[in-house]
Amino acid sequence: MSLDIQVGSPTRDASGVNALKLQRRGTRKLRLFEPALVRMAVIQSFKMLDPRNMARNPVMFLVEIGTVLTAVVTIESVFLGAAIGMIVYQAALTILLFMTVLFANFAEALAEARGKAQADSLRATRADTPAYLIPSRDNQSGKIVSSTTLRSGDLVVVETGEVIPTDGEVVEGVASVDESAITGESAPVIREAGGDHSGVTGGTRVLSDRIVIQVTAGPGESFLDKMIALVEGASRQKTPNEIALTIVLAAFSLIFLIVTATLYPMARYFNLTLEIPTLIALLVCLIPTTIGALLAAIGIAGMDRALAANIIAKSGKAVEVAGDIDTLLLDKTGTITIGNRRATEFVPLGGTSPLDLARLAGLASMADTTPEGKSILELARQQADFDGEAPSGSRFIDFTAQTRMSGVDLPGGSSLRKGAPNTVATYIQGLGGRPPEGYQAAVDVIASGGATPLAVSEDNRIIGVVKLEDILKPGIRERFARLRQMGLRVVMVTGDNPLTAKSIALEAGVDGFIAQATPEVKLAYIRKEQEGGRLVAMMGDGTNDAPALAQADIGVAMNSGTQAAKEAGNMVDLDSDPTKLIEVVEIGKQLLMTRGALTTFSIANDLAKYFAVIPAMFIVTLPGLKVLDLMGLATRGGAYSAILSAVIFNAIIIPLLIPIALQGVRYRPVGAGALLRRNLLIYGLGGVIAPFVGIKLIDLAIDPLLAIVGIK
């Protein structure tokens, strides 16, 4: 199989991480009809003809039975020495019906193959790697074994430069790990025992230090393996929604079975004996073969799309439920705001000039490597022409847990400090100073606006306050507005105090917030929402998130999270990207929409097929019915051209719609009404019109051919 999909990249360019991630997803995006996959799918579609397999899909099973019946009638005609035209017609019908079944199998097999290819690319690195197995943490003298022999609970040691053999949890030590093979993120991540970042994934590489890992998944049991099994036919369970739709389709098939079966005796009233193959052709045209053929493929494609977005869903149901989510719990940091606070304003106090404050605050932050510190320096450079060089002889004071301030002692004798307003106030009072006029007011104004105040002092006087603000991610407001149109409630989860939380919530345009959030608070909130009948999605990584992840209808665990979190959720996000929840919801909605749209299309098609087949069927006994032939079919080849055209259209529409089934119908975040009108127009009205055009064109094409073989 020529599927060398590039995952990750050895280059380490921190600024290009995002671009890289996109590129990786881009490369993993398979072409729709990848030749290798198509070959595989073709072979598979023949294997799937086994009636035991076909019986899972009532609509296509009916077509298969019809094919066999038509074949039997054809053979009978041969033996009875029927007219050559009749034999050709019946044989052509047999082949067309057989093609219809094959196309359906092909759609499903192709979706399966794509899913497998997708997953294979993810686990490409997970080949047989050597692992250093130790008997226990006290006795670390072990032996080298193959990773395929590792069982859940085994302990392995991984050292610098080695590849982690399988999924597990760090139980001892701390190490930096390169997870680019899985996530595409080139910056190494820290994995350590005990914390919320103890999960490691097979195939990733330890860059430094040494860790002991407890294996959590035996061979074939990792999440990825489970997902692959879900994509493959054997263990794939129908989702509740798929079952309901299958019932509708089976009932429609039954209705049309009744309609066509009773047509035979009804025609007897007119002393007309209808041909069995023609009746079967009518039946196959009428039953919803289009959606019946593509239903399985649509479901698998939903899982594929999730996988393409680096989400491992633990069940097909989870993807489906995602479309129903009413409430999204989003973490503030990283989802709604860009990771860190930034300095946005200097508020001078006690007569200090704005320029001085900017310069001094910048000086005080020279050695501060935190993102907040860097942003103060940046703002100072903008506002005060600040060159960024500290005078030689300056002594930098680092932030410590005891002082809770940082700063610098300048060679001139003055000492600059910055820290939380209360801390700095206490500090200068200790030096005999007192806070200037309006200090508390300035601090309160900033805090109530949702920002964080930071006081700056020179010796024993406070010279001003720096405003540190949460910066919303660009476009997040619009994104939430779209979510709201889709009917989703977005709830921001933050550890901030309610005042700050409220102000950010207002600015971001979320519908609610949970301030000072603890895992218990989150859990209680989720339960409350569910009481009201809402479905809740959340994302989490820590062990203490596990109960909430389990309680939520969609719990997405970050791959970097603990094993407990990953077990509790029903999806795992390999990128550990908190905005992923929105994508998950969209994938779920798209899945359901594709099913609905193609069902509508399939049923709407029937109208045209009636107008093609019914007049043709009774052309001899009730020639008056010719006026119903709106398409003007059956020109020269006689009635058979019309019937064959309808059956051909019915068959080829399946492969033509495979792209829609696999990629999903276009999703737009608009309200339900607009979405319904749009889909009704495209798939409902389109479904009525398309076959009229299609059948006419096919008729024009095959009519001369039929004349040649002598069918009339």
Add this chain to the structure above:
Amino acid sequence: MSWLHPFWAFALPIAASFPLGWLMWRSLDVPESREGRGLDRLAMFFTRLIGKRSPAQMDWKRYALSMLAFNAALFVLTFVLLFFQDKIPFLNPDAKGPLTALGYKDTLGIQHDGADTAVIFNTVCSFVTNTNLQHYSGEQHLSYFSQLGCIVWLMFVTPASGLCVMLATVRGLRGDKNLGDFYVDLMRSLLYVLGPTCLILAVGLVGLGVPMTFEKAAAATTVDGVATKMETQTIARGPVAALVAIKQAGTNGGGFFGPNSAHPFENPSPWTNLLSIASIVVLPMASIVMAGLMLKNMKHAMVIYGVMLTFLVIGATVAIVAESKPSAAARGLPVVQGPNMEGKEVRNGAVASATWAAITTATSNGSVNSMHDSLNPIAGLVPMVMMMLNVVFSGIGAGFENMLMYMIVAVFISGLMVGRTPEYLGKKVEAKEVKLAMIVILLHPLLICCGTALFAATTWGTSTVANPSSHGFSEILYEFTSAAANNGSGFEGLADNNPWWNIGTGIVLLLGRFPALVLPLAIAGFLSVKKRVPQTSGTLRTDDITFAGMLMGTVLLVGALSFMPAIVLGPISDQLASAKP
């Protein structure tokens, strides 16, 4: 051609349906706090006379079982009364003999006398199912006691049963765990809805010339007896007004006389004609209004009302236009090329008859004021389509139940199209509900197509039709459609009083009625215990024009697709054949 009659035929019941719907809601959907107080005391008093117990809190199973048990009891009782009609000593002034005395001709044309209990079976099935398909002729074969004690009695309690089931269904849909007490609901329906409506109607009809008497048939001496060789004429009469009132208001349709509302004693003038049309459709309309009030979702009810009304207006218009053309037989002859007057009463005319034909088949009434067999083929198609759809107001209560099935399918498919698990009135629609809805929808074509196919292919049907080719086929198709839709109108022209037709349609009647009442109730029962999902902008709305369109499309596609071959073979090819020069 004047549109005056059809205009009032629509305007009157529409205007009356809203206050009537409100009254029905107030008197039938009685909250516990008002139970047994005010006027409701009357219902409670009568209920206690029957059984000393306080109103039960039934779930869907118990409610359905009570309804079925009650109807089974009705079946047995009526069967016995009809069977022993000639033995009952009172209210039989004309000394009518047993119903089985009708006799029938078999497929070889041999007459059999007095051996056919199947006609009793058919009659009981027909009246217990609120259908009133009549294979007998009332004024000839039934005693006054049978007319009142069997026919009129069933005409009251069977629509009431349908209304009760609808009440319970709507309660389930709005989330009540307690669906009510079937017997209390039945009593209220009779006392506050059907009783008063019929009282007013009957008095009105008497005023307009409909007879109401227990006198036996009048014997009149004819003026030109010698010339016509008929010196005396027996003029049948009886308690007609009482029967006609409930016949129309209760979506029953079974006539006192064989010719039904074409008979001058049932429908003497255009005024009674208008009153009859209005009373046919007003209660089915009002029951939709009542559903809106019960659900506190008038807009949703108006969507249903609107969809039904649209179908009805289109159907009536097509029928009227088609009937205003001369019939194929009269075309080209040296006579006035007016509207098709074949099989019509001159006092009613073509327009009023076509309007009636559409309305009586849209609702599951089935009374006729003209011979549908004689309608032009396209006008004859309209009643068939109305009965095949079976959701255009249809029976009191039963119409809502049928439409509910299509709504379940419509919300299911359109719910998927907006990317959510489908919801109806805030409750998730899942496999269980969809399965039951599809069974009900599937049953209708099953009964019609299988019945028609069986009779069309055998002498059971072919030896009984009056016309050859497509028109004869239409006669068979119409009979089964009418039976499956519990309509009861006849295309006529069919010699249908024989054991095959009596038993065949009898079975179809029962299967057309009870599953279509019980299964929707079961769905409502399932939905009632589900958690209510709050409405968001992502929720599919069921109270706007888009959903109305979706619902119409679902009804049309499923209805049209199931019956298209049968319709093509029957009325359409009939029309095409008659259109030829």
